[in-house]
Amino acid sequence: MRLASRLGGAALSLVMVAVLGFFLFRVVPGDPVVSMTRGRPTTAAMQAELRAQFGLDRPLHEQFWGYFTSLLRGDLGTSFTFRRPVSDVILERLGPTLLLVGTSTVIAVGLGLWLGVLAAWRRDSAFDRTTTGVSLTLWAVPTFWLGMLLMMVTGDLFPSRGMRDTDTAPDFLSQALDVGHHLVLPSLTLVAVVCAEYLLVMRSSLLEEMHAPYLTTARAKGLRDDLVRRRHAVPNAVLPAITLVFLRFGLVVAGAITTETVFSWPGLGLLFYDALTGPDYFLLQGLLVVTAGAVVVMNLLAELLYGVLDPRVKVV
């Protein structure tokens, strides 16, 4: 029953997102046709033709109905900016975003949780103070600024834009190495910015467990300090961190708008930015549906997974 209601709730959220997306972006000021043709010799007839091509000349309720019915068929419409189906454009950008945000989320989660455990275990030591201090500082730093700074400091060690060079050899190894080379700075920026979140959550939830009687019992049994931490303390403290990780995984798809903009990384975040300058209604709607959908699905997964991780939470 509860599973069914959870699924129903998720589906309802998706429908609401789809409806909201349509009206939300129509409120964005600006006329796409005027923005597109600005600076060119344009006649009123040419503007009318563009409006007709994009379906913008129809009444709003007709536009909405057209959008909604084609959405149900899986058709997200055509982007004004790229003059291609929105689903193609999004699909093309999904890979780069998953690569960048996925890689950095995995690194940030691993590093953050590990450092968080160590910091909590040696609370108030020099190690705790340094790691917590440094990661908090990085968290507070504007992403844009950090990215530019990294780009300047590293000189010509790493490329400053995009995912690939235009003159790399076409074989797989060279291409893969080239992508890896381009990945370093943007993922470093992202890790630096989000790592603190995991570190702090892990640290504080482990601190809560530190004085629990079962740890004393474990020590009294003669267990090594390392084992006490690994087998007893951490499993009990990791749940809040897992929640956070899953929420974050949902946001992976939304990309990292700022980081992608700084490094011109061809992912969904950059696409969002470009779509807003149109405003490219169909692309914006499509992006919202896809990214919100990812968040809804990941949240659902997180809820289901709790039951597995923690027997106290039952999802039937």
Added chain:
Amino acid sequence: MILKVAIVQQIDSMNPFLAVFQSSTEVGRLMYDYLTAYAADDQRVTEGLANRWEPSADKLTWTFTVPEGKTWSDGQPITAHDVAFTYNLMLTNEVARTANGSFVTNFSSVTAPDDRTVVIKTKAPQVTMLALDIPIVPEHVWEKVTNIKDYANDQMPVVGSGPFVLTEHVAGQFIKLKANKNYWRGAPKYDELHFVYFQNSDAAVQALTKGEVDLVNRMAPAQFDSLKDKAGVTRNKAQGRRFVELLINPGARTRTGEPIGDGNPALGDVRVRRAIAQAIDLDALVQRVNLGYAEKGAGLVPPVFGKWHWEPGEKELRTFDPAAANAALDAAGYPRKADGTRFSLRLTGRAGRAYDEQASEYLKRQLGDIGIPLDVRLVSDNQLNEATTVATYDLAFSGWATNVDPDFILGLHTCAQRPGADGKGGTTDAYFCDQAYDELYARQLSEFDEGKRVELVKQMQARFYDQVPAVVLAYENALEAYRSDHFARFTTQPAQGGVIMAQNGMWGYYGAEPAARASASGTTWVGFAVAGGVIVFIVVAIMRQTRRRRATAGERE
């Protein structure tokens, strides 16, 4: 040898009938020649696909000759039929008029009686027949295209007539073109031309200093200054074809005469507009906001277009004079109130654009001095467009890029460019509508004696300056820089003080000459070495950590 160019605007389409973005048009110029071209050195009309042209006595029929010997990049000869096919496609298919339809609105028919001759008949005499910025496409490729709207033109390599052939386009990342060895003017002096996309212009400047790209344009003054004395980098401060202006809502109306928007009614009085213009210190704006990288504004046509540019004579010139502006406002019936102000105005500009942010501070002070306090509203690009499209502004920043032929920028300020009764279909943002100006516009459009036409064009600019629907604040310099250790020189347009990118032509890219000893960079491997080093360091650190932990644990047991 590859020339790598940074572009900061997206590409909308490679289909020349649909592409409306400036960046797409610029790449399109490399792929397809037009019927005529603008010379690199002085921008006069020169040979394109046609090398001779002749209007009839009544100026209604134009005969162009496409000479023998020019070929498409696939080896097929270029004929008059290709030209007629392209123009007729636009005349018969509404979708094909999306990007360049304005150039053919006055055409009544286009025919190709033989392989070499194109005959264009127009409905009324049109002086801009040598300024038809329409890419000519190969008939043998495009006759098979059934649906122009969905045709992406991505059958690589794309058959064209220009100095470069499109070979790869990855949306949002890069565009690759190869030199067209069969180009009728002669092949370019290097092999490939790559455009790489930057979302962030600071990163583009960084990439230039690192040697990742060879050519960057549209730099801000501060970015341009930062490249001074940089080894291997040469800067090009060029006369641009853009101007920035301050719109003064003159009481906006639609084409049918209905009032539109909510401009302050006081601005409908030309004396008020003149007083505002007189209270603005243009020299100070150029020096402090443009950091000297601009020329003081006057007429609608920037000085780079030589003979068409107009400067006010002694009689017409409005010098910066707050006292006179104050007196004029008093005389016009707008006395200062008890608090020292006359009436307040909104000034709308774009947030994040350095010019608007800084210039608005100066304008606030200068108009404050004549009793007009400003409410400065810096908004997003879209909001600014919205405000000017429906005339919900008093004062607003705007700007235009102009073409070699002044028709576009002049026509933009005629009554017909205002929106229709439904508030849509307008292209002006100044809402200027003046009988005298419109009459001059119609006359210059059918004046085939160039000397006389230049005179009319100048009179129009004088009229615009006198009626002040907008104050042209400055003609901005185009700030560009290139790796002179990779490329020794570029062809600028015009030859003296001209631009490399964003030309009315493709000369900048076409004429680029590689430096004698261009060095290849080995940065990639240094990068990998450093990355590898970092990884090894981390692994060692982790191992040490684990060992220490084991050790302490052992002691504790």
